[in-house]
């Protein structure tokens with residue numbers, strides 16, 4: 625259970641950051657779905673929901689997803705169902721249930737860098753960038769590897785509209801459970817491939833060697849490489865060996881979907 629001493633609606637991002645800096649026990653609150661699972665004792669909960677961060681905006685050059693947009697909004701936004709083979713919408717659709725996705729937010733999902741995250745796996749394959757109030761804009765890949773030392777507030781996630789097509793595949797032991805393994809592949813009109821593998825169970829990472837093989841048209845080699853070069857671990861959902869086998873299969877399925885024009 626979570627206990628909150630004071631609940632504040634921030635009037636501005638500057639105020640939100642000041643509140644965050646005021647005490648280690650102050651926390652930004654998104655949908656609160658993850659926070660309420662634990663036993664956090666929060667001094668001041670900082671609610672960003674009055675700051676207009678819930679929009680998903682499509683311009684000619686990019687898609688900007690506000691931190692307070694919910695997973696359900698990602699799933700249903702017409703632009704996200706169309707662009708990039710619809711992988712962003714597809715990646716969030718297996719997460720728990722609709723009521724849950726109506727609450728859980730994009731900002732929390734990305735900032736928390738969960739290993740099991742479906743959304744992060746898809747965003748990484750799309751070369752997304754994150755916008756942080758203090759640290760500024762950076763590639764999601766850098767944020768995942770080297771997050772800023774000081775606590776920050778994620779305000780939006782941005783994806784360039786570079787004509788990429790993408791395919792997402794996840795394997796779950798049962799509906800609503802975390803993925804045992806998540807894979808997303810994308811290809812730009814220039815033939816630049818990106819491959820990300822998440823829920824290893826470590827957080828999503830690219831496999832550069834496999835990307836090079838995909839670009840060379842060697843799908844079988846790429847799939848094998850993704851299963852060998854990335855590190856896989858064991859937990860109650862599956863062993864490292866099982867995950868390696870899944871990585872090979874899911875990479876091939878993404879390749880097939882992209883080659884057959886189904887994505």
Ligand SMILES: Cc1cc2nc3c(=O)[nH]c(=O)nc-3n(C[C@H](O)[C@H](O)[C@H](O)COP(=O)(O)OP(=O)(O)OC[C@H]3O[C@@H](n4cnc5c(N)ncnc54)[C@H](O)[C@@H]3O)c2cc1C
Pocket residue numbers: 651652653654655656657658659660661691695718719720727728729730731732733734735736738740741742743776777778779800801802803
């Ligand atoms: C039972 C359960 C099952 C789940 N299953 C899956 C799954 O299968 N696949 C999957 O991908 N995800 C899954 N998730 C994770 C879920 O999708 C969300 O990522 C998670 O609930 C966090 O979103 P929230 O809005 O509820 O965050 P909150 O609980 O509000 O916050 C989580 C953390 O993020 C911080 N935070 C919130 N917003 C921001 C911000 N804008 N900037 C900086 N820090 C912020 C908070 O301080 C807190 O530390 C699951 C979660 C639960 C509880």
